[in-house]
Amino acid sequence: MSNILKKLAIFLGFAPPLVCAYPAYDFVTENGSQLHLVGSIHMGTREMAPFSADLLKRLKKADALIVEVDISKPVSFETPDNLPDISQRLTTEEYQQLIQRLDELGLDIDTIATKPGWHAALVLQATQANIAGLKSEYGIDYQVLQAANKAAVPIIELEGADKQIALLQQIPDNGIPLLKDSLEHWQDNDRLLKIMVKWWLSQRPIERNLTLPYGMGGDLYQLMIANRNRLWATQLQALPKGNYVVVVGALHLFGESNLPELLKENQATTRYDNGITQ
Numbered sequence: 001m002s003n004i005l006k007k008l009a010i011f012l013g014f015a016p017p018l019v020c021a022y023p024a025y026d027f028v029t030e031n032g033s034q035l036h037l038v039g040s041i042h043m044g045t046r047e048m049a050p051f052s053a054d055l056l057k058r059l060k061k062a063d064a065l066i067v068e069v070d071i072s073k074p075v076s077f078e079t080p081d082n083l084p085d086i087s088q089r090l091t092t093e094e095y096q097q098l099i100q101r102l103d104e105l106g107l108d109i110d111t112i113a114t115k116p117g118w119h120a121a122l123v124l125q126a127t128q129a130n131i132a133g134l135k136s137e138y139g140i141d142y143q144v145l146q147a148a149n150k151a152a153v154p155i156i157e158l159e160g161a162d163k164q165i166a167l168l169q170q171i172p173d174n175g176i177p178l179l180k181d182s183l184e185h186w187q188d189n190d191r192l193l194k195i196m197v198k199w200w201l202s203q204r205p206i207e208r209n210l211t212l213p214y215g216m217g218g219d220l221y222q223l224m225i226a227n228r229n230r231l232w233a234t235q236l237q238a239l240p241k242g243n244y245v246v247v248v249g250a251l252h253l254f255g256e257s258n259l260p261e262l263l264k265e266n267q268a269t270t271r272y273d274n275g276i277t278q
Contacts, residue, residue: 022052023199023250025260034243035236037260039250041196043129044138048200051143063242065148066156072145075161079119086113086120089176097183105131118168118175121182132193141247158232170223177220196250226257233262
């Protein structure tokens with residue numbers, strides 16, 4: 001009887017679906033597809049490798065791995081380098097904050113002075129993560145992609161590198177809002193990295209309703225997070241019937257217009273399956 005009641009609670013959405021020892025949801029869609037939706041961290045610590053044996057087991061049984069972009073393939077792109085000096089695109093206070101962060105990170109202003117703001121933001125964020133001991137080869141999505149290639153599991157991209165670059169280029173003022181956001185929420189980003197690493201090292205289920213130190217909001221949040229979640233939800237619901245492991249950035253699983261809620265809301269018959277095989 002208890003099993004029946006548990007399944008009923010899950011079906012009705014009363015039971016928390018985050019039950020793995022890492023951030024993940026299980027869904028069954030209208031056409032019977034099973035989605036294991038995993039919240040990745042793109043850079044990780046040495047202790048995060050190898051990743052969860054449970055996730056590897058699920059991956060090997062999957063019909064395909066779905067990721068934002070297949071970073072196991074070579075990606076090349078050119079960033080514009082002819083914009084006005086970044087000191088002219090920031091307020092005096094913002095520019096001083098930028099110089100302070102660059103000094104802390106051991107970076108030279110000349111490397112980003114005439115680059116788009118989004119490029120400068122990504123350089124700062126990647127270097128911040130590196131100094132915190134995080135490396136891309138220990139990132140969950142990279143590790144999962146390597147495992148999928150080894151096991152000959154097909155890989156499907158939700159966006160691909162070209163679309164991600166095009167998205168960054170949609171940010172107004174050549175991406176300056178993303179740079180300003182990175183500077184404003186510098187300490188929040190540092191705490192957030194530590195929280196997400198802990199998720200993968202703790203070996204305990206993740207709390208469902210989290211309040212994260214994540215400052216991005218407004219139009220930038222809609223462009224970078226919410227709108228993408230809506231597109232992904234549509235893509236995932238349209239998949240041919242199958243068993244899929246879906247790995248996206250962990251922040252897409254939490255907050256306003258998060259991907260799990262969109263999957264639930266946009267299709268009334270989508271079920272939280274809580275890891276129970278149907």
